[in-house]
Amino acid sequence: QVQFVESGGGLVQPGGSLRLSCAASGSIFSILGMGWYRQAPGKGREGVSCISSDGGTAYRDSVKGRFTISRDNAKNTVYLQMNGLKPEDTAVYYCAADPPDCTTFIHVLPLGDYWGQGTQVTVSS
Numbered sequence: 264q265v266q267f268v269e270s271g272g273g274l275v276q277p278g279g280s281l282r283l284s285c286a287a288s289g290s291i292f293s294i295l296g297m298g299w300y301r302q303a304p305g306k307g308r309e310g311v312s313c314i315s316s317d318g319g320t321a322y323r324d325s326v327k328g329r330f331t332i333s334r335d336n337a338k339n340t341v342y343l344q345m346n347g348l349k350p351e352d353t354a355v356y357y358c359a360a361d362p363p364d365c366t367t368f369i370h371v372l373p374l375g376d377y378w379g380q381g382t383q384v385t386v387s388s
Contacts, residue, residue, distance in 0.1 A: 265289040265377050267358050272382030275348055283343040283382060285358030296361035297334060297341040298368040301354035301384075311356070312343060313365035321365050325351075348386045355381040 271283040283299070298313040312322045312332040320332050329347040334340065341358055359373035367373075 265291075265360055265375070267377065267379035269356060269358055269379045269382040272356060272384045274385045274387065276388050277349060277386055279348050279386070280344070280346045281348065281384060283345065283356055283384075285341045285343075285379065287339045287341070287358070287360075289339070292339040293336040294363060295374070296363050296365040296368070297332075298359050298361040298365065298373060299332060299341070299343045300357045300359060300368075300371060300373075301352075302357070302381075303351075303354040306354075308357070308371050310368040310371050313361050313368035314341060315365045316363040319365065321368065323369060345384070348384075350386045353384060353386050355383050357381045 266288040268286045294316050296315045299311040300308050301311050302308040314320050314332045314334050331344040333342045357378050361368050
């Protein structure tokens with residue numbers, strides 16, 4: 264069983280930056296894709312970004328050019344650097360395991376049903 268602990272959220276003004284971290288348990292981290300998801304109040308969960316097992320990256324259109332995903336397999340950790348934050352980025356952010364090639368993150372179909380507690384990101388002036 265894989266467990267995730269997200270951190271790094273907070274309150275930031277529009278245009279600001281945050282760096283989210285997701286620490287994963289389990290010995291198979293390096294062979295998994297890892298995705299970031301978010302859920303805004305009153306909305307469904309959506310895929311934000313994914314990094315494949317070989318380091319390839321994918322993003323939803325609305326965050327391209329602003330967000331950067333990375334991973335450190337030695338630390339079983341995936342990161343999401345968020346720059347140029349907008350009020351519409353306000354949500355609870357989660358990480359989850361994805362297929363190694365990240366083909367399903369945009370459809371919110373992570374592997375298994377393992378979710379952390381999430382970390383709140385609020386973008387407001």
